[in-house]
Amino acid sequence: MIRPGNPALLLVALLAAPSAADALGPVSLTLEGFGGAQRTDPLQLAGGTASVTPTEQDRLSGDFGLAGASVIAKASFLEVGLSFDTSFSSPRTKVSTLAPLAGLAFDVSVLRFELLAEWGGHRYGTVGGSGERMTVGFVGARPGLSVRLPLAGSVRWVLGVWGFSRWNLSAEEVAVPAPAPAVGATIYRAGRGPTFGVAGRLGLEL
Secondary structure, three states: OOOOOOOOOHHHHOOOOOOHHHHHOEEEEEEEEEEEEEEOOEEEEEEOOOOOOOHHHHHOOOOOEEEEEEEEOOOOOOOEEEEEEEEEEOOOEEEEEEEEEEEEEEOOOOOEEEEEEEEEEEEEEEEHHOOOOEEEEEEEEEEEEEEEEEEOOOOEEEEEEEEEEEEOOOOEEEEOOOHHHHHEEEEEEEOEEEEEEEEEEEEEOO
């Protein structure tokens, strides 16, 4: 069974099965980078936010820039792949995502319409500005639209956009020690709240 701990198996499954690939027709491979923004509420204080300082409020903020890369194999109307992205809004909590992808894709002239499912893990690092980390599984949907323009031979430029929505499957807590030992610790919770985002994409289809 394919689990989030072995995401590369989803991509290898298609490429390493010649009989299945022959039945579906030619296989193409898209390598791309993407960047954009996401809106999420990744962290809450388990004890509420009444005594939170402005700096801590900023670290709990849900607006993040993101950048990532994906590799996607397509045969007929089916796609499978692997995607990684990470936030870069320091000093806030860093959110990284690793997820296999699977779904449908349809070409209309130079346009490609995609609807992919995601199943992977959110990795929360530098929680509350500390060195603490936690991982929470999630499921999501990723609709996409791209233009495929000839470059050389069968190679094509890929220019487009992704939208995505993700839902955590569980809630996890982590205790972040206070700077002064006598003050105690702050308890942060990563909950089941949704994440929504949009990203531009640029790559090559081989």
